[in-house]
Amino acid sequence: MTLLPIHWALIGIWGLLAAASVLVLWISSRSKKNVTELVQRTQSWWVMVAVFTLAFLVGKTVSVVVFALVSFLALKEYFSMIPTRRADRRVLFWAYLAIPVQYFWVYDSYYGMFAVFIPVYMFLFLPFASLLSQQTDGFLRAVGTLNWGLMLCVFSISHAAFLLILPPTPQSSAGGPGLLLFLVFLTQFNDVAQYTWGKLFGRRKIIPGVSPNKTWEGFLGGVATTFVLALLTAPLVTPFDLAHAAAAGLLIPVAGFVGDVTVSALKRDLGVKDTGSLIPGHGGILDRIDSLTFTAPLFFHFTRYFYY
Amino acid sequence: MLQKIFYLFVKIAVLFLLGLNVRRKELLPSDGPAIVVANHNSHLDTMVLMALMPLSKLKDIKPVAAADYFFSSPWKAWFSENVLGIIPVDRGGANRTNDPLEGCYRALNEGKVLILFPEGSRGEPEQMTGLKKGVSYLAEKFPEAPVVPVFTHGLGKALPKGSFLLVPFFCDIFIDEPMTWEGNRIQFMNLLQERFSVLSREKNFAPWE
Numbered sequence: 001m002t003l004l005p006i007h008w009a010l011i012g013i014w015g016l017l018a019a020a021s022v023l024v025l026w027i028s029s030r031s032k033k034n035v036t037e038l039v040q041r042t043q044s045w046w047v048m049v050a051v052f053t054l055a056f057l058v059g060k061t062v063s064v065v066v067f068a069l070v071s072f073l074a075l076k077e078y079f080s081m082i083p084t085r086r087a088d089r090r091v092l093f094w095a096y097l098a099i100p101v102q103y104f105w106v107y108d109s110y111y112g113m114f115a116v117f118i119p120v121y122m123f124l125f126l127p128f129a130s131l132l133s134q135q136t137d138g139f140l141r142a143v144g145t146l147n148w149g150l151m152l153c154v155f156s157i158s159h160a161a162f163l164l165i166l167p168p169t170p171q172s173s174a175g176g177p178g179l180l181l182f183l184v185f186l187t188q189f190n191d192v193a194q195y196t197w198g199k200l201f202g203r204r205k206i207i208p209g210v211s212p213n214k215t216w217e218g219f220l221g222g223v224a225t226t227f228v229l230a231l232l233t234a235p236l237v238t239p240f241d242l243a244h245a246a247a248a249g250l251l252i253p254v255a256g257f258v259g260d261v262t263v264s265a266l267k268r269d270l271g272v273k274d275t276g277s278l279i280p281g282h283g284g285i286l287d288r289i290d291s292l293t294f295t296a297p298l299f300f301h302f303t304r305y306f307y308y
Numbered sequence: 309m310l311q312k313i314f315y316l317f318v319k320i321a322v323l324f325l326l327g328l329n330v331r332r333k334e335l336l337p338s339d340g341p342a343i344v345v346a347n348h349n350s351h352l353d354t355m356v357l358m359a360l361m362p363l364s365k366l367k368d369i370k371p372v373a374a375a376d377y378f379f380s381s382p383w384k385a386w387f388s389e390n391v392l393g394i395i396p397v398d399r400g401g402a403n404r405t406n407d408p409l410e411g412c413y414r415a416l417n418e419g420k421v422l423i424l425f426p427e428g429s430r431g432e433p434e435q436m437t438g439l440k441k442g443v444s445y446l447a448e449k450f451p452e453a454p455v456v457p458v459f460t461h462g463l464g465k466a467l468p469k470g471s472f473l474l475v476p477f478f479c480d481i482f483i484d485e486p487m488t489w490e491g492n493r494i495q496f497m498n499l500l501q502e503r504f505s506v507l508s509r510e511k512n513f514a515p516w517e
Binding site: 072073076077079080081082083084085086089090092093096270271272276277278 | 327329433462465468471473475476477478512514515516517
C-alpha cells in the first residue's frame with residue numbers, strides 16, 4: 001500500500017495527539033491542581049480522532065453518514081436546551097427529517113439542492129407546519145429558534161461533508177478529502193491553541209459580556225499558530241497557492257472564534273454552562289463543533305469560489 | 309430470552325434516538341430486594357429504567373403497572389407479563405377483596421427489584437402530581453429493601469401521554485441515595501416527596517408548554 005498525502009496528514013495528527021497526551025501526562029503528574037478535566041479532554045480527543053480517522057479511511061459514504069449523525073446529535077442537543085412548545089412536536093419531527101434529506105443531496109453531489117433545501121424550502125415549510133396547530137402564542141419565537149437551530153446544526157455542518165465529495169484538482173491530488181481534513185484539523189487545532197494561549201498568557205479580556213474567559217492573548221496567539229500551521233500543511237492536502245493558504249489560515253481561526261462566542265452567547269442566554277454532557281471534559285457536541293458551524297460554510301465557499 | 313432481545317433493541321433505540329444524561333448511575337440497584345421509585349411522564353419511563361439495567365439482571369427487575377391498562381386484552385397481558393416483565397396492580401375501587409400489592413410482596417420476597425411510579429398515572433407531561441402511598445406500605449413491610457428515588461426529565465417531551473410520535477430529546481435521569489425505613493409511613497411519604505423536589509431542582513430544565 002502506498003501512502004498518499006492525506007495518509008501522511010492523518011499520521012501527523014495522531015503524532016501530534018500522542019505528543020500532546022505525553023505533555024498532559026507530564027503536567028498531571030507534576031501539578032498539584034486538579035487536572036481531571038484536562039485528562040478527560042485528552043481522552044475524549046483520542047476517541048474523536050479515532051472515529052474521524054476510521055470514517056475517513058472507510059470511505060465517502062460512511063463519512064457522510066458520520067457527519068449526518070453529528071448534525072443529528074447537535075440538533076437534538078439544541079432542541080433539548082431551548083424552550084419549545086408542546087404544539088410544535090410535529091414541527092421538530094420535520095426538522096429532524098431534514099437531516100437525512102440534506103445529507104442525501106451531499107451524497108448525491110447535488111449542489112443546487114444542497115444549497116437551497118434548508119434556507120429556502122425548510123425555511124418556508126417550518127412556519128407553515130407550525131401554524132397548523134393554530135396556537136399563535138409564541139409562534140414567532142418558535143419559528144425563529146427552530147430555523148436557526150436547523151441552519152446552525154444541519155446546514156452549516158453539511159458544508160464540511162460537501163467538501164468531501166469535491167474532486168481532485170490539477171494542483172492537488174488530495175481533492176475533497178484533503179480539504180475536509182485541512183478544515184476540520186485547523187478548526188479543532190485552533191480551538192485548542194486559543195485555549196492554551198489564553199490559559200498561559202491571557203490578560204486582557206476580549207468580550208467579557210459573552211465569554212469572560214476569552215482574552216486577546218488567546219485569540220491572537222491562536223490565530224498566529226493556526227496561520228503558521230495552515231501555511232505548512234496547505235501544500236500537502238490542498239490546491240491552495242501561498243496567498244490562498246494565508247487567507248485560509250486567517251479565515252479559519254477568526255471564523256472559528258466567532259462561532260465559539262456565538263454558541264457562548266446562546267448558552268449565556270439560556271443560563272447553561274455546557275450544551276450537553278456527551279463528550280467527557282468538553283461538554284456537549286455543540287460545545288465541540290461550535291467553531292465548525294462558522295468555519296465550514298465560509299471555508300467551503302472560499303474554496304469553491306477560487307478552485308471549483 | 310425474548311425479554312433480552314426486546315430490551316437490547318430498546319437499549320439501542322434509547323441511546324440513539326434519545327440519549328441519556330445519567331447522574332450517579334452507580335446508585336441504581338440491580339440486586340434485590342430493592343424498590344426503585346420514579347416520577348411518571350411517559351411510556352418511555354419503564355423502557356429507559358429497564359434499559360439502564362444490565363441485560364443479565366433483567367429477569368429480576370419488575371416494573372409495577374396498572375392491571376386495567378396493561379392487562380386489558382390477552383395479547384397485551386401476554387406481552388406485559390412475558391416481555392416487559394410487569395407486575396399488575398389493581399388500581400380499581402373499594403370492592404376489591406385481596407390486597408392489591410400482593411404481587412409486589414411476592415416479588416420482594418423472591419429478592420426482585422421493583423420499579424414503581426407512585427404518581428399512579430403519567431398525567432400531564434413533565435408535571436409531578438401527588439404521590440400515592442402504596443410505596444410506604446411496601447417499605448414498611450420490607451424495611452431491609454432500600455428505596456431509591458429516580459427523577460427523570462424529558463421523556464414526557466419525547467413521548468407524552470396520548471401521542472404515538474416519538475420526537476428525540478436528550479433526557480436527564482437523576483438517581484438519589486437510597487432511603488431507609490424509619491418507622492413512620494406519613495414521614496416516609498413526606499421525605500420521598502422532598503427527595504423528588506430536590507432532584508428536580510438539580511438542573512434548570514428548558515421550558516416546555
